[in-house]
Amino acid sequence: MKKIFALLIVITFTACHSTKYTHSGNVNSRLDFKKGKWLSHTVEAPKSIKESLTNIASEKFTALLGNRFSDVNTIRGILLPANITTNLSKADLKDIKNGTGYDFFIKINATVISDEVGILGQGNIMSSSENRGEVTVTIYDLNLLEEMYFQSVVGNVFVPENYDNLALTKSTRSIIIKGFKRIMKNIHKNQIKN
Incomplete structure (x- = not known):
């Protein structure tokens, strides 16, 4: 039994491909959550992860x-522009402020960049493969009509060409969810507390 357990551990560590996360944007910015009303827009993400995010x-x-x-x-009784794009102009932000009465507006976007490897990939692949996903959080100050915070995380797991072993990898869905949790952890850690 101990030999089987040890073998499983060895296989797991030799077959696992680690996911690398790259943060960009206002990674260490501090946000003040002590005042104002905050409104989150509908999460823009693939259907398979939209509800989770x-x-x-x-x-x-x-x-x-x-x-x-x-x-x-x-929430009921608010008016939002029909098309809320990725980059909101001052006019868009003013429309959101007038239609909602909120002070801050949160947008969350997630994108599958590539989804080429299953969770349990086969060996002997003829070309390199990767699972890559991106998640962004943008927060707008509706009183100043400007973006006040932006953070993006790109997660990537890579299996090289002609890899001969079993490849244990994270799914793109898991990569995106973990990336979002990393952003939220940074936001919580860097919030202004006094």
């Missing part, structure tokens, strides 16, 4: 903000 965002931002946090999908 929405639930994590709601849980984490509610922990930071309490009843001053709302999600556009659960």
